[in-house]
Amino acid sequence: MKSQHSQNYKAIRWQVTFFFLLSWLCQSVSGQIHYSIAEELRKDSVIANLANDLGLDIKDLSSRRFRIESNVSQKYFFVHLENGNLYVKDRIDRETLCRATPTCLITFDAVIENPFNIFSVNIEIRDINDNPPKFFYDTITLEMIELTIPGTRFALQTAEDPDIGINSVQTYKLSDNQYFTLHEKARADGSKIPELVLEKYLDRETQNLHKLFLTAFDGGNPVRSGSALIRIIISDANDNIPVFTKEVYKVRISENSPINSTVIRVNATDKDEGLNAQITYSFSKTSDNQLYTSIFDINPTNGEIRTTSGLDFETVQNYEISVEAMDGGGFVAHSKVLVEITDENDNAPEISIASLSATIPEDSPTGTLIALIKVHDQDSEDNGEVDCQIMGTVPFQLVLSSSTYYKIITTSFLDRENTSQYNITILSTDRGSPKRSTVKHIRLNISDVNDNPPIFKKSTYVAYLSENNLPGSSIYRINAYDPDTGDNAKIIYSIAGTHIKDIAISSYFSINIETGVLYAQRSFDYEHDKEFQIGITARDHGSPSLSSNTTLVIHIIDQNDNAPKILYPSAESSSSSLFEMVPLASEQGTLITKVVAVDADSGHNSWLSYHLIQTLETSPFSINQHKGEIRTTRIIQEKDDMKHKVVVLVKDNGDPSLSATVTLSLIVADHFQHVVPKLINQFTNEEPQSNLHIYLIIAVALISLLFIIAVVLVIISKCKDSKLPPTLAPLNTSLYSHVDPRMLSKFNSGTLPYPYNFCVTLDSTENDFTLIKPNQTAPVKNLIDTDDSDLRNEALKNTLSPDIPNEKQRLESLAIMFSEEEYYQNLLLK
Secondary structure, three states: OHHHHHHHHHOOEEEEEOOOOOOOOOOOOEEEEEEEEEOOOOOOOEEEEHHHHHOOOHHHOOOOOOEEEOOOHHHHEEEOOOOOEEEEOOOOOHHHHHOOOOOOEEEEEEEEOOOOEEEEEEEEEEOOOOOOOEOOOOEEEEEEEOOOOOOOEEEOOOOEOOOOHHHOEEEEEEOOOOOEEEEEEEOOOOOEEEEEEEOOOOOOOOOOEEEEEEEEEEOOOOOOEEEEEEEEEEEOOOOOOOEEOOOEEEEEEEOOOOOOOEEEEOOEEOOOOHHHHOOEEEEOOOHHHHHHOOOEEEOOOOOEEEEOOOOOOOOOOEEEEEEEEEOOOOOEEEEEEEEEEEOOOOOOOEEEEEEEOOEEEOOOOOOOEEEEEEEEOOOOHHHHOEEEEEEOOOOEEEEEOOOOEEEEEEOOOOOOOOOOEEEEEEEEEEOOOOOOEEEEEEEEEEEOOOOOOOEEOOOEEEEEEEOOOOOOOEEEEOOEEOOOOHHHHOEEEEEEOOEEOOEEHHHOEEEOOOOOEEEEOOOOOOOOOOEEEEEEEEEEOOOOOOEEEEEEEEEEEOOOOOOOEEEEOOOOOOOOOEEEEEOOOOOOOOEEEEOEEEOOOOHHHHOEEEEEEOOOOOOOEEEOOOOOEEEEOOOOOOOOOOEEEEEEEEEEOOOOOOEEEEEEEEEEOOOHHHOHHHHHHHHHHHOOOOOHHHHHHHHHHHHHHHHHHHHHHHHHHHHHHOOOOOOOOOOOHHHHOOOOOOOOOOOOOOOOOOOOEEEEOOOOOOOOEEEEOOOOOOOHHHHOOOOHHHHHHHHHHHHOOOOOOOHHHHHHHHHHHOOHHHHHHHHHHO
């Protein structure tokens, strides 16, 4: 057995032909390899090294997914990826595969990927003499009449040998006898029919039964043979045998012919008469005919052959039917009917997926392989020629890779955000008439890559926040959209920048990294901060991460949280009422003074209105609601009161409204010196029995004593440093003890009466005063915001001026500068 295997292996004919077709689209090579092997090779026998014959590197077979593709070949062959050898997988019986076909081929495709190549491999199965000739019947019975003429030939049953060529039946041999010889008749198709030839007359009375052995021999090495017993019964005379009109009948019939269709009618004749001329038709008893009896039927009387079941070209293309005609005397004639089945386009193309990538990333380059499909049509010729195309407008293309394989590749860049899934419809149509087609659907998913940054709907967002907000309150929600999916679409938010006005931005604002909600970290004051501009960054979780920026403008909305502030007259300059002089000759509408106020708020909250409160109906004064100007409402007469107290209310337009008040004392007189005695008398007459005099004397005495001590200490201190100015005269303490420098009267001209300033301390612990050089006169508007200490210094400076020669004149100056009523009130307070 080993020797036979070695001979079979050495007998393999290598017929390898490579046809290289270069294609820029396919980038693949199609070739054809031909091997020839004997049937019945032992399992795991090596046929050839397929990898070497294809010029492939054995190391790359596994990584390039080297394989063979065929339903038939995979049953009989396999490739070992470690050495590239093609092995026999199972017993190969040529007779089972191809029957009597002269050339028996098994075809399969050798497929390799990266790059993709397909090679067509044909393996020819050579016949070996593994089957002996065999007769269907072990015993052949013939009936002959005794009057049979010598030289008459009787056709015998042929032996069957499934082998082909030289291994099939080659010759017959008849056992030795004195009556019969064997003659081999050649048919038109090359086969031989054994014929029994009568050499001399028979004598039924001498011998009515003859037994002979017919042996069939094939041409194999070694020769195989098979035998059958021939029983010859001698009967009465029937000297003519039936004769068919044709030795071989040929007919073509469509595979779509209905059941019970007439295939052909055979005809045989017999020159005998009567019973010996009556012919009966039947199928010869052969192994093939046993199969055909389920497909065809013959009318025994007229020889008409009909179909009993459907025909299928794809299953069997040809039928060889043996027909015999027997007359009434037992003579038999044989004929052969060759039925050729013609193909009809009754099979739609078949589409199978050999390789498929169900998901590809959206950044796949043009030309990426999506799938490898195989298209096959069982029909033949034009009915089996198939054209494929992709239906619809999709970024894919079919590329012919071999006669039966197509590649589906991308033709442009993909965008998952535009289309996340494709249903690729492949239409396969044959060229038959009528055309048949098959549709195959392939679903392709596009996986996401991080190719889109987060998107803000606006480049700038505007938010509004009321001042005095609670820390931790939410301000605004920023929302960005990312068209990607999964982690590529997950967005985190952050505040761009680290400082606002040199202060860490985290002390102002914070943002929720997931929701984009912005929170205030402190309470804001509109009067301090009116607007913030902060950058917001949205960043996705992709790799690499992408981001976008936008600007959020936060406007602080003003609240009415500031009361009006009165600038003039200043309510802080004295604890008592402020004084203004009203000329006695004032006419109606004369401007007396103007109240000036401001509000730190803005908008409606800063609109101020001025009102007089606690005024009598007969009061000759009014105030402009919008300007704060106090004017006379009528002509002031001498009979009117000389002093009027006016309370001015300033309120804003907020909700709720906030306000401030200031009290003014208006003195009606052309000169203050005219009204001082009256004021003093009026003051003393109001409380004649009170202790006011006692309090006044004590206060004057204390103030005078403290003032004298302070002046002496200052003089001593100055004398040590430098000489005193010669113009400095002794001070009268009784005079200065009556001075309260906190209130400075305003003249219509808006200037002080003397261009001097005098500064003195009000603190009892300070015993120094300062002489300041004379200044130019200053307008009243410049004195609105000045400190009242400057006013007191000015007043005292004037009282010490050497231009006033005596104490009486100093008193008059003080009376001019200060309100008498204010003066006495201050004394009482002290």
